[in-house]
Amino acid sequence: MLITPDIELRRAEAADAQALVDAVIRNKDHMRATEPYRAPDYYTAKAQEERITSANGVVWLLFEGERVVGRVELSGIVRGPLCGGSVGYWVDGDYRGRGLIPAAVEEVAREARDELGLHRLEAGTLVDNTASQRVLAKCGFERFGLAPGFLHIDGAWRDHILFQRLLHDDPPPHIPK
Numbered sequence: 001m002l003i004t005p006d007i008e009l010r011r012a013e014a015a016d017a018q019a020l021v022d023a024v025i026r027n028k029d030h031m032r033a034t035e036p037y038r039a040p041d042y043y044t045a046k047a048q049e050e051r052i053t054s055a056n057g058v059v060w061l062l063f064e065g066e067r068v069v070g071r072v073e074l075s076g077i078v079r080g081p082l083c084g085g086s087v088g089y090w091v092d093g094d095y096r097g098r099g100l101i102p103a104a105v106e107e108v109a110r111e112a113r114d115e116l117g118l119h120r121l122e123a124g125t126l127v128d129n130t131a132s133q134r135v136l137a138k139c140g141f142e143r144f145g146l147a148p149g150f151l152h153i154d155g156a157w158r159d160h161i162l163f164q165r166l167l168h169d170d171p172p173p174h175i176p177k
Helices: 014-026 045-052 100-114 130-138
Strands: 002-004 007-011 057-064 067-078 084-091 120-126 142-153 156-166
Touching: 002 100, 007 100, 014 045, 014 057, 014 067, 045 057, 057 100, 067 100, 084 100, 100 130, 120 130, 120 142, 130 156
Parallel strands: 084 120
Antiparallel strands: 002 007, 007 057, 057 067, 067 084, 120 156, 142 156
8 A cells, every 4th residue: 555655555574574674773773762672683584574474463564665664563463352452653763754654554453444353453652752642643542541661661661651442343253243
């Protein structure tokens, strides 16, 4: 799917692992204040391929040509009565402020509803990450709580604001209508 005339969003494939490594290395300093510590092996094609092919999530990448300029991940997918998952995302530091992530998250929410049959998406942001909070608000997420000491980021346990978006009101697939 084209997000802009020159930026494409598509589901990641194992073959995209090296391009993703290049992007995370290029953005390591840019993301340090909002990302958890990453062990050195995170910055390898093998580790990124494992994340891409994980059975418990779906990864979408933003591409400008063959260059990865962003990522949206739907992880922790749970079926049954919850039918939900957690959304995470980042954009290359040189591509901030272009509206790429709101457009990509909106597309991921559509796929989560229409193709994966999910009912609910959740996301969390650092309390001071107002840019990410604006993304979630633009995409119809509502704040529903605060998680003290939620993740260890940039050397400390950091509080997160929790958001959710309900995608539909249909019953889970295993329950007859």
